[in-house]
Amino acid sequence: MTPDVTHYVFRPGHSDFTQTSEVSRLRKSNKEPVIRQTHPGPRGRMMAEQQKLPSRSENYPEWYNQVVLRAGLADYSPVRGCMVIRPYGYALWENIRDALDRRFKATGHVNAYFPLFIPMSFIEKEKEHVEGFAPELAVVTHGGGKKLEEPLVVRPTSETIIGHMYAKWIKSYRDLPVLINQWANVVRWELRTRLFLRTMEFLWQEGHTAHATAEEAEEEARRMLDVYEDFLHNEAAIPVVKGQKSEIEKFAGALRSYTVEAMMGNTWALQAGTSHNLGQNFAKAFNIRYLDRNNELQYVWTTSWGMSTRVVGAIVMVHGDDQGLRLPPRLAPIQVVIVPIWRKDVDKTPVLDTARQVEQRLREAGIRVHLDDREEHTPGYKFHEWELRGVPLRVEIGPRDVEQGQAVLARRDIPGREGKTAVSQESIVQDVRTMLDTIQQAMFDRAKRFMEENTHTVSSYEEFKDVLSTRGGFIRVFWAGTDEDEIRIKEETKATIRCYPFDHDGSEGTCFYTGKKTNRVAIFARAY
RNA sequence: CGGGGCGUAGCGCAGUCCGGUUAGCGCGCACGGUUCGGGUCCGUGAGGUCCCCGGUUCAAAUCCGGGCGCCCCGACCA
Incomplete structure (x- = not known):
């Protein structure tokens, strides 16, 4: 966590996190079901549903657009095809x-x-x-x-x-x-x-x-x-x-x-x-x-x-999930967000004092930290918001924590209770540092496993087309085809040669397309 | 450029077929209160050239003609 990287200062009240025109524009054009209030009910639930992202499995491109727009990374410009990169x-x-x-x-x-x-x-x-x-x-x-x-x-x-x-x-x-x-x-x-x-x-x-x-x-x-x-x-x-x-x-x-x-x-x-x-x-x-x-x-x-x-x-x-963005700690503009929690007025001051102390110590240690002390939102709301924006680690500090001299760390890369651990306030700087490294590594490992699990080999063009349409992923094959063959495969399957990987050991095999002997290996995939 | 869809408050929409009070609803926003360990709740309020131009009509968001813009799918690509 080098201290010379950009620390993004989140300012509540600034329009940096308002719903953008494009969120809805995309919703509209993609025929996303629009959740409307048809009966009086708890507004909290309505809000939750209205603000939910489309899941990756149901509509990946739409999920992507919504994450980029709602996390405040970018917005469309008035010029078609251009974008504004927002502060975050x-x-x-x-x-x-x-x-x-x-x-x-x-x-x-x-x-x-x-x-x-x-x-x-x-x-x-x-x-x-x-x-x-x-x-x-x-x-x-x-x-x-x-x-x-x-x-x-x-x-x-x-x-x-x-x-x-x-x-x-x-x-x-x-x-x-x-x-x-x-x-x-x-x-x-x-x-x-x-x-x-x-x-x-x-x-x-x-x-x-x-x-x-x-x-x-x-x-x-x-x-x-x-x-x-x-x-x-x-x-x-x-x-x-x-x-x-x-x-x-x-x-x-x-x-x-x-x-x-x-x-x-x-x-x-x-x-x-x-x-x-x-x-x-x-x-x-x-x-x-x-x-x-x-x-x-x-x-x-x-x-x-x-x-x-x-x-x-x-x-x-690579890293996003159905809750939104997940940023690797080393690049995240905000590495740690502190969410203070209080129930009664008497709790507010001690909780905020503790939160501010923790904030200061983390900042002095070179960690990019933000204390979300906004009063107009509940902790639950803030949890969701910072998860959407991909902050790798959340520190929760409530009255119970103040009393026990501890704080709760919640990992973005592990959703829910399993991602939460209580740590002592005394050791929190070191614990946060260690945790950020752990998250960084876990994110890489997870992504690597995903890539490996979705890399397939095939030995015929039939199998190639079958794997591509059913499972997708990288298809690693022996390749002795011509430029024309490559173009034909692209036309027929939309998959292209991504590269001839360096890690191939040079051994010889049979080209899945031409049947010729070759020691060249290619990775085919659908690509952006 | 071909096929499909859309233009009403900052955003999402209803109203348009069948012209007629003051154009509505939700979110968001502002203010006050309430709440806060996983998207609080209540109240009050601000906010509109109904995409543009023309026509029909006593009367147009609504009907007619023309235009403009945007989005999605397809043909090129870090």
């Missing part, structure tokens, strides 16, 4: 950003910033690149009230403009390697959007490096993939399958693309991060050359790698 969601992103940034710095990278606008002609310089991105470009044709001589594209990614600058900066082998990262927004004109997972504008980091040799570039691409894996495992508690993208799925303009694939709660795959060995494609397109030790001109070898706000969606879908 942004605090989560800041923690993600910082955890990644630390790792980039530790591996020798520096940050810089390149412009949003890119000359149209730049995009056109690399053949595959332009083919890949042309359909999703936002193009600026007018500025200052006049038509531009050359249209500017809003960056969908920055290989081209960075390539242009690298050509200018790199002259000698002494200038290499160049290891630059940038934190930026990018725009891709998407037809179908989903909060965090696919919006027209999103935030990310894009690393761009240039090297003297092919080996070094390859090493860099693989190193950064390891960084992503490390981040996802240790910060986000998300297990992944590391591997190489197929020819069909690789980045437009790359020699090879690598990926970390995570399994969402509905067993679909999601690419959580990618790293590309760009070979000399961009070096040649932008003429990035240097003089080597022998005074000979050489093209550099470049890489690029990125992780985006999409990981927020991954966190929601």
Whole structure:
């Protein structure tokens, strides 16, 4: 629990947790049954029902939308396909950003910033690149009230403009390697959007490096993939399958693309991060050359790698349950919420005093804590609200606890009574710290088990289709098919090759589709 | 761009077929009280260009014509 991560301050009364227009908009359009009061009854129950999330099993996409909106992570913008990242969601992103940034710095990278606008002609310089991105470009044709001589594209990614600058900066082998990262927004004109997972504008980091040799570039691409894996495992508690993208799925303009694939709660795959060995494609397109030790001109070898706000969606879908969001302690904007409980007025002061003391001690210990001392809501209400928002640990302090010098810890990852333990106020700082670590680990273990349980092997296409439609998940198979085979499978089953996993031991088997002998293994899945 | 649906208070809806008091209900919001160990309860109150434009009519949320916007499903994708 590093103290330099963002602490989100929740302010009651601020409209940060009001019902958003989009919650209902989605309800409406999805024909969610709307619970209406048809008879006079206890309002508490009505409220409970009205505010209940759709369960994941009954409607996964709707569950996802509601969690994102109601947990206060994001809201829709007036522009179709865009979203507003709200303070709670942004605090989560800041923690993600910082955890990644630390790792980039530790591996020798520096940050810089390149412009949003890119000359149209730049995009056109690399053949595959332009083919890949042309359909999703936002193009600026007018500025200052006049038509531009050359249209500017809003960056969908920055290989081209960075390539242009690298050509200018790199002259000698002494200038290499160049290891630059940038934190930026990018725009891709998407037809179908989903909060965090696919919006027209999103935030990310894009690393761009240039090297003297092919080996070094390859090493860099693989190193950064390891960084992503490390981040996802240790910060986000998300297990992944590391591997190489197929020819069909690789980045437009790359020699090879690598990926970390995570399994969402509905067993679909999601690419959580990618790293590309760009070979000399961009070096040649932008003429990035240097003089080597022998005074000979050489093209550099470049890489690029990125992780985006999409990981927020991954966190929601990997860890969330029917009560809402569940955040891994290391990234949670609020790690601990204290809910004070009192019955009689005489209890209020001692309870609140104790709660404030505990709050202060936790904060001083570097734990991101929030005391929910709002008087307009009951403890039960607060329990539900903080569970929806995914706070990993709740501390309950009531009159009985004050009397006995204790507090009750309630784990978000274990619902109900089983997740509750009473601890002494004396040892609470250490107990909370230990508990947060335990939760972090438990969340990872749970997600890992889920991914393993939902990874299947098949030996025929019939079986493949059967498993995909009945059980879903990752399907791990020997694969000797062609690009055309891959496309056909996608058309027929919607499953794509997520990657050729690195963990395959190289043994030989029979391709489930072509029947040929091969030592290549592929993981197929439905993907976001 | 094809198929389906929707536009009435911040949100969810009723009312529209069959034109007619002051356009209603729930949630949320504000205020007061009450409650608080798993979504308290009671009272009071604020809040509306009924998507827009035009037409019919003594009278339009409601009927007619035109427009706009949004959502869902399908074709591209971090």
